[in-house]
Amino acid sequence: MRQSLExxxxxxxxxxxxxxxxxxxxxxxxxRIESGLLTLLLRHTSASLLxxxxxxxxxxxxxxxxxxRLVPDGEALxxxxxxxxxxxxxxxxxxxxxxxxxxxxxxFRPALGTWxxxxxxxxxxxxxxxxxxxxxxxx
Amino acid sequence: MRQSLExxxxxxxxxxxxxxxxxxxxxxxxxRIESGLLTLLLRHTSASLLxxxxxxxxxxxxxxxxxxRLVPDGEALxxxxxxxxxxxxxxxxxxxxxxxxxxxxxxFRPALGTWxxxxxxxxxxxxxxxxxxxxxxxx
Amino acid sequence: MRQSLExxxxxxxxxxxxxxxxxxxxxxxxxRIESGLLTLLLRHTSASLLxxxxxxxxxxxxxxxxxxRLVPDGEALxxxxxxxxxxxxxxxxxxxxxxxxxxxxxxFRPALGTWxxxxxxxxxxxxxxxxxxxxxxxx
Numbered sequence: 093m094r095q096s097l098e099x100x101x102x103x104x105x106x107x108x109x110x111x112x113x114x115x116x117x118x119x120x121x122x123x124r125i126e127s128g129l130l131t132l133l134l135r136h137t138s139a140s141l142l143x144x145x146x147x148x149x150x151x152x153x154x155x156x157x158x159x160x161r162l163v164p165d166g167e168a169l170x171x172x173x174x175x176x177x178x179x180x181x182x183x184x185x186x187x188x189x190x191x192x193x194x195x196x197x198x199x200f201r202p203a204l205g206t207w208x209x210x211x212x213x214x215x216x217x218x219x220x221x222x223x224x225x226x227x228x229x230x231x
Numbered sequence: 232m233r234q235s236l237e238x239x240x241x242x243x244x245x246x247x248x249x250x251x252x253x254x255x256x257x258x259x260x261x262x263r264i265e266s267g268l269l270t271l272l273l274r275h276t277s278a279s280l281l282x283x284x285x286x287x288x289x290x291x292x293x294x295x296x297x298x299x300r301l302v303p304d305g306e307a308l309x310x311x312x313x314x315x316x317x318x319x320x321x322x323x324x325x326x327x328x329x330x331x332x333x334x335x336x337x338x339f340r341p342a343l344g345t346w347x348x349x350x351x352x353x354x355x356x357x358x359x360x361x362x363x364x365x366x367x368x369x370x
Numbered sequence: 371m372r373q374s375l376e377x378x379x380x381x382x383x384x385x386x387x388x389x390x391x392x393x394x395x396x397x398x399x400x401x402r403i404e405s406g407l408l409t410l411l412l413r414h415t416s417a418s419l420l421x422x423x424x425x426x427x428x429x430x431x432x433x434x435x436x437x438x439r440l441v442p443d444g445e446a447l448x449x450x451x452x453x454x455x456x457x458x459x460x461x462x463x464x465x466x467x468x469x470x471x472x473x474x475x476x477x478f479r480p481a482l483g484t485w486x487x488x489x490x491x492x493x494x495x496x497x498x499x500x501x502x503x504x505x506x507x508x509x
Contacts, residue, residue, distance in 0.1 A: 093232045093368075093371045095508060097405055097474055127236055129270055129366050131333075131407055131472045135483030137423040143330050145276040145322060150311040154319050155326055157308050162301075162440075169435050172428040183422065183429050184436050187467055189326055191421050191486075194270045194333045194409075194472045196236055196366035203364040205274030208330075225481040227407050227474035229368065229371075229507065230234060232371045232507075266375055268409055268505050270472075282469050284415040284461060289450040293458050294465055296447050301440075328465055333409045333472045335375055335505035342503040344413030347469075368507065369373060 095229040096123045102222040104139070104214035107178070109152045112224070113209045120228060121200050128197040128230015132210070135223045138182035139214050140189035146209030159185050182215035189213065197230055234368040235262045241361040243278070243353035246317070248291045251363070252348045259367060260339050267336040267369015271349070274362040277321035278353050279328035285348030298324050321354035328352065336369055373507040374401045380500040382417070382492035385456070387430045390502070391487045398506060399478050406475040406508015410488070413501040416460035417492050418467035424487030437463050460493035467491065475508055 098119055104110055120130060134141040145151045163184045166177035173180065193210070195202040204210070212222055237258055243249055259269060273280040284290045302323045305316035312319065332349070334341040343349070351361055376397055382388055398408060412419040423429045441462045444455035451458065471488070473480040482488070490500055 093234070095371070095405065095407075097476060127234065129234075129268075129368060129407075131474060133473050133481055135481065135486060137421065137429075137483070137485055142326060143276065144326060148311055148313075151276075151319065151322050154309045154311050155323060157310075158302070158306075158323050161308065163436070167436075169439065170432045171435075172426055172432050174426075180429065180432050184433060187420060187422060187433055190329065190468060192472050194331050195272050196270060196364045198236060198364070203272055203274065205276070205362060207276055208274060223483065225474045225476070229407060232373070266373065268373075268407075268507060281465060282415065283465060287450055287452075290415075290458065290461050293448045293450050294462060296449075297441070297445075297462050300447065329468060333470050334411050335409060335503045337375060337503070342411055342413065344415070344501060346415055347413060 093231050098226040100224040102212045102224055104222060105219050106217050107214055109211040109213055111209050111211050116210055120197060120202055123228050125197060125228050125230040126200050128228055130195045130197050130202050131227045132193045133225045134191045135225055137186055138216050139212055139222050140186050141191055141193050142189055142211045142213045143208050144211055145207050147207055178217050185215045232370050237365045239363040241351045241363055243359050243361060245356050246353055248350040248352055250348050250350050255349055259336060259341055262367050264336060264367050264369040265339050267367055269334045269336050269341050270366045271332045272364045273330040274364055276325055277355050278351055278361050279325050280330055280332050281328055281350045281352045282347050283350055284346050286346055317356050324354045371509050376504040378502040380490045380502055382500060383497050384495050385492055387489040387491055389487050389489050394488055398475060398480055401506050403475060403506055403508040404478050406506055408473045408475050408480050409505045410471045411503045412469045413503055415464055416494050417490055417500050418464050419469055419471050420467055420489045420491045421486050422489055423485050425485055456495050463493045
């Protein structure tokens with residue numbers, strides 16, 4: 093059994109989805125682990141890691157529409173406002189989604205379904221550099 | 232250290248919860264791994280993997296009632312409507328829950344609590360065959 | 371490759387956040403595993419495991435405000451009311467968040483970001499003893 097660790101940097105340009113499937117798949121292939129387990133951790137509390145549909149981009153726009161309405165920027169309920177009207181909504185959106193994902197690895201690839209892509213979902217409006225920690229174990 | 236991979240098919244008959252605890256527990260037992268880590272990945276973007284109460288079925292009906300109201304079929308906000316009024320709600324419900332789960336394995340069993348069962352939560356109204364990828368590592 | 375299993379008990383004193391970062395970090399250090407994978411499973415259906423901001427406590431109070439409004443105690447929609455007005459909301463809040471988390475381990479520590487803490491989020495008003503199963507694998 094072998095393992096490997098990696099850290100990816102994902103530069104975001106404001107709220108939205110940033111697909112990382114390609115770089116994750118390439119890294120898994122480069123480790124030469126045929127069967128195993130891949131884990132990803134986004135090391136932030138105002139952005140999420142999401143597996144979602146990789147076909148029609150309208151799906152992701154609708155996700156954004158829904159979450160923007162569910163947790164509005166500037167929501168009057170929130171007291172933590174010193175970091176801007178989108179900061180506390182970003183924390184709530186992160187709590188409602190996920191920052192860690194685990195995927196079996198089969199034939200040198202994460203076992204994603206045909207329509208599944210892996211995305212960093214940036215919840216802040218300003219650009220950020222997001223740190224993603226990756227671990228793989230297998231043989 | 233040893234590992235094993237499996238793919239389960241789960242046939243759904245419309246929106247609702249389909250318990251898979253038994254088949255997962257049986258597979259873990261069959262691998263003869265006493266201590267380790269189990270990971271499950273549902274390879275879809277319109278159905279979820281959920282750990283929830285396995286006692287009173289009314290709990291799951293209330294979960295369904297809540298999510299149906301939170302993300303209504305035919306919601307006017309959504310633009311991605313070509314695959315039916317329940318398709319975009321299914322994507323949102325999946326984003327709000329999970330498609331991957333990891334569980335320690337203790338004494339040849341996933342370390343579920345007394346009241347925890349593992350469910351595929353089908354969000355579409357039509358029947359589907361859902362693919363679940365499973366990985367176990369341990370000894 | 372080595373692994374280790376542990377069970378933590380977390381005593382809660384009503385609804386709120388209970389930080390467990392310290393005890394998890396200490397346990398990881400004590401296993402002497404330098405690089406690997408840590409997995410946590412909260413063995414309940416009415417409390418969650420959450421990675422959230424560990425700086426301003428107002429963030430957690432706002433999270434609680436948001437979830438209390440989204441899933442109100444005593445919500446008329448719910449039929450499962452025999453265990454109290456906060457029981458079914460606790461199940462929904464758990465479904466909306468997570469009970470399992472996986473984190474790479476780097477330099478004998480979980481690879482948490484600077485602002486990330488690990489919390490048990492108790493959703494019931496009464497005190498509970500919550501069981502957390504932990505697994506680590508690596509070398």
